[in-house]
Amino acid sequence: MSRTLEPTLLSLLPTYSKDLPQPLLELASSLLTQSRHSAGTLKAEEEVARAYACAHIACERLKITLDLPPIQPRPPVPPRIYKRLYNHLDNVLPANTVGKLGRIRTPSSKLRDAGVFGSGQRVPSRGTPSKEESLAKFRSPATANGDSTPTRSAKKPPPPPSKKKSGGAVSALPAWVRPTIQFMCKELDEERIGRTVLAGMQTIAAPHGKRTKDEWVNGHLTPLLAAIYFLVSSQLYVLEQGKELDDPQYIRMRKAILGALGVAQENVNIVGMDEDELWIGWSDVKSRDVDGAVAKVVENEWQKEEWFTGIKHLAKTNGADVDREDEEVKDGDERPFGEKLYVQRGDTMLQSKWDMTDQKREELRRWKEEKLRQLEEIEQSRESEMDVDAPV
Numbered sequence: 001m002s003r004t005l006e007p008t009l010l011s012l013l014p015t016y017s018k019d020l021p022q023p024l025l026e027l028a029s030s031l032l033t034q035s036r037h038s039a040g041t042l043k044a045e046e047e048v049a050r051a052y053a054c055a056h057i058a059c060e061r062l063k064i065t066l067d068l069p070p071i072q073p074r075p076p077v078p079p080r081i082y083k084r085l086y087n088h089l090d091n092v093l094p095a096n097t098v099g100k101l102g103r104i105r106t107p108s109s110k111l112r113d114a115g116v117f118g119s120g121q122r123v124p125s126r127g128t129p130s131k132e133e134s135l136a137k138f139r140s141p142a143t144a145n146g147d148s149t150p151t152r153s154a155k156k157p158p159p160p161p162s163k164k165k166s167g168g169a170v171s172a173l174p175a176w177v178r179p180t181i182q183f184m185c186k187e188l189d190e191e192r193i194g195r196t197v198l199a200g201m202q203t204i205a206a207p208h209g210k211r212t213k214d215e216w217v218n219g220h221l222t223p224l225l226a227a228i229y230f231l232v233s234s235q236l237y238v239l240e241q242g243k244e245l246d247d248p249q250y251i252r253m254r255k256a257i258l259g260a261l262g263v264a265q266e267n268v269n270i271v272g273m274d275e276d277e278l279w280i281g282w283s284d285v286k287s288r289d290v291d292g293a294v295a296k297v298v299e300n301e302w303q304k305e306e307w308f309t310g311i312k313h314l315a316k317t318n319g320a321d322v323d324r325e326d327e328e329v330k331d332g333d334e335r336p337f338g339e340k341l342y343v344q345r346g347d348t349m350l351q352s353k354w355d356m357t358d359q360k361r362e363e364l365r366r367w368k369e370e371k372l373r374q375l376e377e378i379e380q381s382r383e384s385e386m387d388v389d390a391p392v
Contacts, residue, residue, distance in 0.1 A: 005029060007057040015069045024066060028058035031093050038092040040073055046085045049077045053086045056094065070219025079265055079279050086284070172206035174221065174281040179268045180261075180331075184229060187260045193232050199307035200228040204297075220293060222283045226257050227293035231303055232311060233257075239315035254290055261285055 005240055031054040040049060052075055059071050069178050075082035178198065185194040204224065205217050217224060233253060234245050245253075270278055297303055 004033065005051060005055055008052055009059065012059050012071050012073060014055055014072055016264065021062075021066050024058055024062055024068075025063060028055045031089075033060055034093055035089055039089060042085070044335060045077060045081055049075050049082055049085055050089075051128055052076055053082070053089050054093075056086060057090055061095070070215060071285070072219075074276075078275060079282075083265070083284065088330055101170070127257055129215060132327050172211045173201060175193050175270060175273060175278050176264075176280075176282055177201055177205075177221070177225065179270060180225065180264050181229075183264055183268050184257070184260045187263075188233075188256055190233060190236075193229075193236060196232050196307060196311060196314065197229050200232065200302075201225060203305055203307045204228070204302050216296065218281075219298075220283070220289070222261065223289040223293035224297075226261060226285050226290045227297050229257055230254060230290060231297060231308070235311050248284075254287060258285060258287065258290065324328075 005021060005025065009028060010016070011018075035050060035054055042079055054196055056071070056073055056075075059068060062068065063071060069214075073082075077085075181197050181201070182362070185191040185197070201224070205212055205221060212218065230253060234250070237249070237253075238245060260357060265279060265282070302308075
């Protein structure tokens with residue numbers, strides 16, 4: 001087994017407090033070995049991340065079976081290169097590679113174990129720790145030895161610094177959320193729903209301006225964004241078309257959202273922020289991730305809150321009227337959602353902040369009329385002065 005795999009797995013699972021499961025180590029080692037046969041030739045920039053990608057794939061494939069905590073990838077190469085490498089290895093390495101793991105539980109087997117199909121008894125995958133085991137990791141060495149005097153090392157560590165986004169304002173949401181929503185709305189020609197999607201992310205992932213403690217939400221921010229965008233867009237479709245969403249339309253909308261998210265990292269950039277820092281908390285999303293996130297939102301009834309109920313007002317308003325609304329949805333700062341960040345598009349040098357809308361044309365016309373009126377008044381006042389000063 002490669003000696004680099006165990007620290008790599010620990011970096012992918014920073015909140016895992018016990019020894020790494022042997023099945024996970026074996027699968028990661030097996031995938032790494034097979035990758036050298038199935039994908040023996042990689043670019044130099046990709047080769048340095050081969051072991052990391054194999055460990056990441058192993059975590060993804062066993063996260064349900066082993067009840068792993070949220071995976072937090074921080075690859076040693078830029079995101080675009082790593083994404084290409086990860087997808088390549090995930091496709092060439094067989095999904096049924098289990099080595100000495102034995103049987104991998106499928107959704108149907110999990111239902112059988114839960115007693116849905118019979119009287120199977122459900123066995124927890126991780127034992128319940130005792131009280132002493134649970135508290136041991138929070139105690140300093142001095143406290144563990146019986147010395148009740150608090151030491152400097154026993155103090156609560158300082159909280160991690162809040163992330164800043166473009167403009168310097170502190171936000172509870174990751175830096176990529178706001179510009180990605182703007183990019184998706186622009187890409188899918190649905191700019192009027194941007195405020196609602198952002199409000200949904202704020203309500204669920206950062207209620208009252210503070211990051212939620214919900215582990216599922218923090219570990220699935222990208223699927224959550226896709227689910228919120230889908231629910232808002234589909235609800236608007238139902239209100240405007242007057243009919244329910246059928247399966248073909250469901251698939252089309254989901255495919256469009258996945259397509260926009262798939263190219264977001266190539267088109268979204270915040271000036272002055274490092275690319276690795278920008279995409280902290282981002283994860284690749286597939287169809288099943290969107291379906292699972294939608295089910296999670298509905299299960300927790302998050303779509304019954306105020307951010308979602310206001311969609312009916314969008315159905316009666318065209319895009320120009322939305323631009324004229326004075327209401328601003330705030331993301332930790334005083335800027336309206338319509339104020340664009342620096343969103344780069346690969347196929348054009350035009351930026352959305354320079355788009356000439358009907359509202360901007362009307363403002364320009366009024367400004368021009370006002371300036372012409374002022375010039376006319378100045379000319380008239382000068383003529384009057386010349387008449388007064390003229391000799392009789």
